[in-house]
Each structure stands twice: as structure tokens, then as C-alpha cells.
Amino acid sequence: MIIKTKNESELIDELAKLINDKSEEAITKNGSFKVGVSGGSLVKFLSVALQNVKSDLSKWIVFFCDERMVPSDSEDSTFGAYKKELKGKVNLNDDQFVQIMQGVTVEAAAEDYAKKLMKHFGEVSLPKFDMLMLGMGPDGHTCSLFPGHKLLEETEAWVAPIGDSPKPPPERITLTFPVINNAGCVVFAMAGASKAEMLRRILVEKEDLPATRVELSEGEVVWIVDTEAGKYLPPDHFTK
């Protein structure tokens, strides 16, 4: 589903509506909302959207779709960015974020994060997130899954280490495609002209890029774009 909005503020409203629906559904059914978040521009969108959701935030468990191997007080830390942006605005405690282990190798951090997922999801064949909020970079990457990288072919691990990320910092951990594509819902929220050409290549040309490979086995992928980001998409591509 592709939703076109006039501007960033409308985009944030649509994102908030989707979060309300998905979190309410999950909390009613399972008593918690297990959601994965990315870094980048999403942090700012969420810091506004979450002020307008009616969801019971105390029932949220927040995971990272990818995270950089840097201390949380580093400017590069996604957890650090959320702490800074949400502070005083959104009622999510630090301990509701499932954080990655720092000060160890990327391999050890990925293994530890997979164990943390197992603790929350049980010993299932694949964890099922209620929702993943993904970003897409100018090269079509999503999470820390970059074009042409061997991690695109990962079929076993839930969480993979990456030591050679083309986007700095080089050391990160990331969810893998089997986990991403098992989610109940994925949302990409995109604003600005810098996303327009890549969105066309992904959604119209369907070029084999990481973001194109996000295809859920059961749930729905929702793209929420503003006018600028969606300017090269044909009108018949929009659901709304």
C-alpha cells in the first residue's frame, strides 16, 4: 500500500494512525506491542507521531531493526538519538528499549541480540514483530542491509553482524530478511525530494535492491510518502 501525503506533517499524522491501529490490535491480542525501529529521519517523525498516539506506551517493547556499535552517548547511536529526541515528549522508558551489547565484537553483539529476541518471542522458528518501522537510504539500503552485500542472502541468523558497512560507522548489527519478511506489518515513511528517484526505482521499476526485497509472507508493507518523495510515482500507484 502506498499512501501519498501533502507534506511532512500529514505524513506524521498517517504514521500515527497506522501505529495506533497496529499497536491497539497487538495489545488487545497479546498484551504487548513488539515493534522494531530504525534510525535516520524516522527518529524525528516518531518523536512527533508518538505524542499523538492513543496507544498505551507502557505496553510497548521496542527493538532496533539495526544499530551501530557505538556507545549510546555517541552521536551515531540510534538508541542515543531516540533518547535525546523522545525525552520529555514521549513516555517510553529507556528500559523498554531492547538495547544492543556494546564493548564486544559485532559477532558477539549480534548473537546476544538474537538471544534477547528469543527471550521475548520464545523459541520459535522466526520471531514475529507486530510492526517494523524501516528507513531507506539513497542507495536503496534498509536496516543495515546494503546493495550487493552478502548479508542479503542470509537465511539462518535472526540478527547479523556487519563489520564493513559502506555507510559509517562500519560496525553494526541488523535484523535479516527472514525476520523482516515475517513481520505482521512494515512501514516506510519517506519525505523529501532526495528519496524520489530511489522510490521510483524500487516501487515502479522493482529493481533488485534491499528495500525491494521487503515482501512480507503474511502482512502488509505500507509506504507513506510526501509529495516530494512520491513525485516520480505514477498516480495509479497510490492507494490513498
Ligand SMILES: O=C(O)[C@H](O)[C@@H](O)[C@H](O)[C@H](O)COP(=O)(O)O
Ligand atoms: O543505521 C542507519 O543508517 C539507519 O538505521 C538506516 O537504516 C536508515 O534507516 C536509513 O539510512 C535511512 O535514513 P534516512 O531516513 O535518514 O535517510
